[in-house]
Amino acid sequence: MAYSAGFTPHPKVSYAGAAPTGVASEAEYLEIGVATHCDPARLRDLLDASLPTGLDVLEIVEAHGGNLPERLEASVWELVLAGVTREEAERAVGVFLAAETVEVQRMSKNGMRTFDAREAVIALTVTTPDANDAGHQGVDAGSTAPCAILRLVVRHTTPAVRPDDVLSGLRMVAELVTPTAAAVTRLAQGPLDTATDSVTDPLAPDRAASAEEHTSQGGEELRTGPQGGAEPVVEASNR
């Protein structure tokens, strides 16, 4: 583990685009500074073993420069709205997308803040759970109760537009009523591909660089690379 310099050294860990409290996520990223070069796969196993159930370290990739937070341009979210029919949801989404701006309010540390929740929304679509659906957080498999699922692609802006801000917006412009709290899951984070309105792998440049080193230096990956300053990138999930 690498530590910051100074009077009270802190471990070098930085969290990029951390999800808000109370939502699930399958795509969280953090950077860890290590003091000596180490095997990313082994580090993954050790970290994963020491984390609570439900927090999994999926993969560690060695960093090769560049700014990870800047690569996290957008997120894909899934919002499961129990008790809301597909028709209700589609109508509300239509009104939301047709609007130029949707002003919403959120309590922040400095009091109530008003901002636009519309512009950052790249895509917002509605589906319903399949029969015997087990793939969605918060979906009661086999239930016949109405349930709509929103898929939201949102650009990371300041202030950040969170899933609950979009829900506030749907309530504001289309009076969408959600009888229970929405079960929200982040599905992906990364660079935004504007051609397809999708989010791509933020670790792709690091993977490419690692692969190149691998090829050019005969596979002795752990003995090469920058000494004493390697920064593996951890991909974590708290689903």
Add this chain to the structure above:
Amino acid sequence: MPVESLFPRLEPLLPQVQKPIQYVGGELNSTVKDWDACAVRWALMYPDAYEVGLPNQGVMILYEVLNEVADVLAERTYAVWGDLEKLMREHEVPQFTVDGHRPVGAFDVFGLSFSTELGYTNMLNALDLAGIPIEAKDRTEDHPIVLAGGHAAFNPEPIADFIDCAVVGDGEQAVLQITDIIRAWKAEGRPGGRDELLFRLAVTGNVYVPRFYDVDYLDDGRIQRVAPNRSGVPWRVSKHTVMDLDEWPYPKQPLVPLAETVHERMSVEIFRGCTRGCRFCQAGMITRPVRERSIEGIGAMVDKGLKATGFEEVGLLSLSSADHTEIAEVAKGLADRYTDDKIGLSLPSTRVDAFNIDLANELTRNGRRSGLTFAPEGGSERLRKVINKMVSEEDLIRTVATAYGNGWRQVKLYFMVGLPTETDEDVLQIADMAKKVIQKGREVSGSRDIRCTVSIGGFVPKPHTPFQWAPQLDPAATDARLHKLRDAIRADRQYGKSIGFRYHDGKPGAIEGLLSRGDRRVGRIIRAVWEDGGRFDGWSEHFSYDRWVRCADKALADEPVDLDWYTTREREWNEVLPWDHLDSGLDKDWLWEDWQDALDETEVDDCRWSPCFDCGVCPQLGTEIQIGPTGQKLLPLSVKQPATQG
């Protein structure tokens, strides 16, 4: 019968509360076992918020000791904050454990560890949230046995109506003994129901079951006698004492908290018990005799514990850590081993002498030297004789001079106000002492950039101490004395700005005093306070003195006693004290003699280095002092494997 996790019902409530992570469990080294595979199941509670309760050593030790037994499971529960309590009541979610999120009401035993009496209202709230009747007499075979332990359990009378039993003393072996009795009773098909189980626990002489004892009162309100009400139940219940700490190296796998907590470090208890003989100190009196963990045992625990947790600080715990016979070797050994690994070492509870500075220097070899804490406790030399805290002013000044000379910038001095025989003059001497400390500090360090902080707590007389007969100073007089001292410090132009002053008002101490030395009649007050909304009495923002006074007046209206009777009244030699039938090993006559010695300003030595003073503990309980030095090494020498180079 399968017990289902409450988590699916709890989870939707969590986004609506503060710090929801404190309720989710899953900490590193926590344990969830198969419910149906276990014969005896314990729910352990530290009756305060997660941030205070999680680091508690007692609960952590018992949790691990119990979970190591194949057919036993133990889970933890903490007091929930008001926001979640409201939602739990609204949605009918009962008190749950953070490990398996199982309902507390489904366990065989609901064990609570009381470090302080101010957790009593939180116990009532947890019982109520768990769906367990508040009063023990209303419980049936379907309810857990409610068991109290911890230092406050040495006088469990104020909560006698709410608990089924109490254990006094060390818990490691006691919980296993109780587990065996419950396992056998269940295997036999629960003969005789709850009453029979409690009887089997009571006849061991090690478990106090309040319902098997009657208390009679005199007309003036004092206790006439406390007597067992069925044959086979012993007159007195003895405390448990674990001998040979090296056989009990717990916690081996300390819990690593998920939410922020008050202590974020690994703690190793380097010895238990203390015979310094400070007369105000209940912990020192009730944990005798001194039993040291060996230097090897300490080294192994630190090594294994750090590997199991990844903590960056190790605390060497005890009531007076510098008194370990091999503390210098321990400190040097740990510093040699861990300083390069960014592992900090701390030594809480140290006494005032130069030896401590050497130790503190050793522990901060490469780190920062910010603050050192000393506890002279009494402001005047006379008062320190009364409380048997043998520190002369000369010693203190010499010690702080060494500290400032070694680069320490801040010294914190801890005192008490309201000690027996204390006058305004005794307390005002604290100001003089602080000034001398700053004067000496400036002289030695050649700098004006040094500080001294005076921190003062109100003295609360505790059961099983020589001061158990003493009158407690009332809140108004306590506050008046504190204000005089504050003014004396502030008025000093030369040194006043370098002296910090921290204190609490006297009101919480008065209620702590009521609960500490109370009898069974005090239970009514606790219940009334809880029903009136009282919770988290250890938190100044939640504690309401007015509520306690109002409820006490009402609950004791028909009794010849009141709040003052319990707190500011001096007791006579022949008074039956509410805790006399709980045997801490201390001979009551010895305690009385020590109380008389206190009033005569006569000091008593430490029996580790001088002949026995006949306090009674060793012969009464069949125990002995266990101290080193052992002459062993901290850890067997091992060579670190050099990293493979390519």
